[in-house]
Amino acid sequence: MSTPKENKQAAQMPKEQKRIKSPPLASSLPSSLASLQDLIAKPEDSAAADAQVPAPEPKDLEPTRAGLIAIVGRPNVGKSTLMNALVGQKISITSKKAQTTRHRITGIRNEGQNQLIFVDTPGFQTLHNNALNRSLNKTVVGAVGDVDLVFFVVEAGHFTSSDAKVLELIKPGTKVVLLSNKVDQVNNKEELMPWMKDMQERFDFYAIFPMSAKSSKDIERLVQLCIKDLPEQAWWYLNDELTDRSEKFLASEIIREKLFRLTGDELPYTSTVIIDKFTEEPGRSVARMIKIAATIVVEREGHKAMVIGEKGEKLKRMGTDARQELERLMDAKVFLEIWVKVRSGWADDEARVRSFGYE
């Protein structure tokens, strides 16, 4: 887990490395489904939700608050979708494929005098034990260490042994909110009540919150729920910062997202993206021009053929999709070149996993 000092250091990184702009995500999210929070929120929460909002006090009399909130759970439960919705901007990639997130990614949201610092984490792995997965799990363990709140994400109505293993990582005494996500996929929401009762008996959750990460109404309620738990202290990040990650990192992630989305299940998760070149020049007709050269690393020749596709069609599409999204996010003209390389067994090789940028 990063310390306030490390976070402050991150806050002092050169601005050009972090300038990420895109239209707000929350406004494009589907409208909320009838949510169950009213049925289960603790009494003080529902009272707070129903209460009249008091007139704001003069700003300089209000204390500032800042707090760290780790988002953890098994793979594919919707952690990164949630993180992006909370921040209001895409900073963490998402896909139907498990193991999409591979790094700890910080996302910042400022709400009045409050700074909420969310930490998205890789899905905790319990199936395969290779060097890559050990590294991902280490990242998760590090992230739940010293935080003010943990969002423990599960799929509504499900609690598997993989979910239980994640819960075991959390230090006793930590406030844990159970986020029962993807509630939009549950047809009869009343059926969730016995499951939620069972969950409350299993663990002393601070709150249980059925929700959909794709519902802007649910996201706003979740933000209000956790604001009161932030400690009174100075902000860690500057007002306009959204993430601790650089544009170069974002570029590799967006390319990996397109790789995952366009290849689906046929490509094993052991593929990665390396940025070989990332340079910015002033453009003639645009303010920024960014040249990126990237390599997709796969484990076998067969995988390489899969990524390239017939007559190079798939790779071309990945390049176009990634370039267009990066141009939007970075507000720049982007030139993107992607190569594909085979490195057999890289995910089992500790040194190589580290050389590819994993912890």
Ligand SMILES: Nc1nc2c(ncn2[C@@H]2O[C@H](COP(=O)(O)OP(=O)(O)OP(=O)(O)O)[C@@H](O)[C@H]2O)c(=O)[nH]1
């Ligand atoms: N229907 C529905 N789908 C969701 C919701 N939240 C996330 N998803 C989908 O679930 C899939 C996985 O989402 P991610 O956000 O990538 O999940 P993750 O937990 O970050 O996954 P890893 O990084 O692999 O651990 C994506 O296809 C999302 O669109 C939700 O509330 N409702």
Ligand SMILES: [Mg+2]
């Ligand atoms: Mg993720």
